[in-house]
Amino acid sequence: MLDLTKLAQQMQGISQHLTVEATATRQRIERAELLMAQAYERQAELVEMQKLWRDRFIFTAAEPIESLNSRIDIDSAPLAHTVIATDGSQIAPSHHEIAYCYLINIGRIILHYGQSKLPLLDSLPEAFYRSEDLYASRQWGIRTEEWMGYRRTTQEACVLAELAEALGEERERVAPTISLVDGSLLYWFLEPLPAEARDQILSPILEAWDKLRSLDVPLVGYISASRSGEALNFLRLQSCAYLAPDCASHCAGQTGREVSSNRAPCQVLDPLKDTALWGRLLQPGQRSPLWKSSARIQEFYGDHAIHFCYMHVGSEIARIEVPGWVACDREMLDSALSLVLAQVQKGYGYPVALAEAHNQAVVRGGDRARFFALLEQQMIRAGLKNVGTSYKETRKRGSIA
Known part of the structure; x- marks a missing residue:
């Protein structure tokens, strides 16, 4: 039980710390605005410098594709359009349950606007219980719980492509259509995995993206409350104290932590995030210039x-990610962004299709209990004995307090 009396004694210190941090953040934003203006004057030079020295950086900096002073207004969405979205949830495996297995539930959404068509709002559950599903990942040192999360990401992409393909086969996609996913399209967590394990997860995702491209359905990753500093890291080239940004030679011992004596000279903006700067520079309904990510997983x-x-988007500064084939098609990109903005407006601050996909996918406590009750019935019918949870789990569910 949480002791609120003891916790209240810490609140004053937390509020004072946040006040100091707010002042420091405003100063960093002002510094970032100045560096942005200076970088705009040298943008071409800095981009060439980035391409020449990127292998020597100790940070990941995105590359600006458009002018740094771009502030582009988003067009209004057409009356008739279609939005496809998926999101996933799961029941994690536990040795304390009646059986060691896990479940992935994918919420599926198709919303038609201005077309007099019924929407699709449902979920697609799948249980995993075979040895190859539960233990195969351990050959690469990957826990089953982690592997479950990776497979969920794959299924979200595959189901999204299947929905788009179904619309195409039914000749229904006459209106502009987008496919939405919640979160980043940069699956950085796959980077340290062994090649075989990574291919099992990433290959189906890329195949799904290929299918979306063949159907001319733009893919968009919507990131709320982004913590990325990839765009601001480009400004580190402007603030670099050396003639050449050779981090490996000049700043190899720097860690980037909040210890002033152990920070590189170009880290004057840390720990500022991209959204803080663009919240100052953008007006509602506008977007920043387009950037190309330099995350290594893209190899x-x-x-x-x-x-x-x-x-x-009005309520916040959202990070919008798209594959290169969407970014290179200006008409497709503009159409996709207009539909994303319309979704946020309809959802009162968050895309309504993603919110509904989450609601369809989420596995609540009652759903979990019914899943294991159904599993228990099947195990008893199969003639298994001593079916039940561990004593630890039983006691936790029935506290005497």
Whole structure:
């Protein structure tokens, strides 16, 4: 039980700390605005410098594709359009349950606007209980719980492509259509995995993206409350104290922590995030210039290199990610961004299709209990004995307090 009396004694210190941090953040934003203006004057030079020295950086900096002073208004969405979205949830495996297995539930959404068509709002559950599903990942040192999360990401992409393909086969996609996913398209967590394990997860995702491209359905990753500093890291080239940004030679011992004596000279903006700066520069309904991510995981993406921009959706500054084939098609990009903004407006601050996909996917406590009750019935019918949870789990569910 949480002791609120003891916790209240810490609140004053937390509020004072946040006040100091707010003042420091305003100073960093002002510094970032100045560096942005200076970088705009040298943008071409800085981009060439980035390409020449990127292998020597100790940070990841995005590359600006458009002028740094771009503030682009988002067009209004057409009356008739379609939005496809998926999101996933799961029941994690536990040795304390009646059986060691896990479940992935994918919420599926198709919303038609201005077309007099019924929407699709449902979920697609799948249980995993075979040995190859539960233990195969351990050959690479990956826990089953982690592997479950990776497979969920794959299924979200595959189901999204299947929905788009179904619309195409039914000749229904006459209106502009987008496919939405919640979160980043940069699956950085796959980077340290062994090649075989990574291919099992990433290959189906890229195949799904290929299918979306063949159907001319733009893919958009919507990131709320982004913590990325990839765009601001480009400004580190402007603030570099050396003639050449050779981090490996000049700043190899720097860690980037909040210890002033152990910070590189170009870290004057840390720990400021991209959204803080663009919240000052953008007006509602505008987007930032387009950037190309430099995340290393993209080495395996082929021609699906991820581009992103920041959009002022009214309620927040959202990070919008798209594959390269969307970014390179200006008409497709503009159409996709207009539909994303419309979704946020309809959802009162968050895309309504993603919110509904989450609601369809989420596995609540009652759903979990019914899943294991159904599993228990099947195990008893199969003639298994001593079916039940561990004593630890039983006691936790029935506290005497």
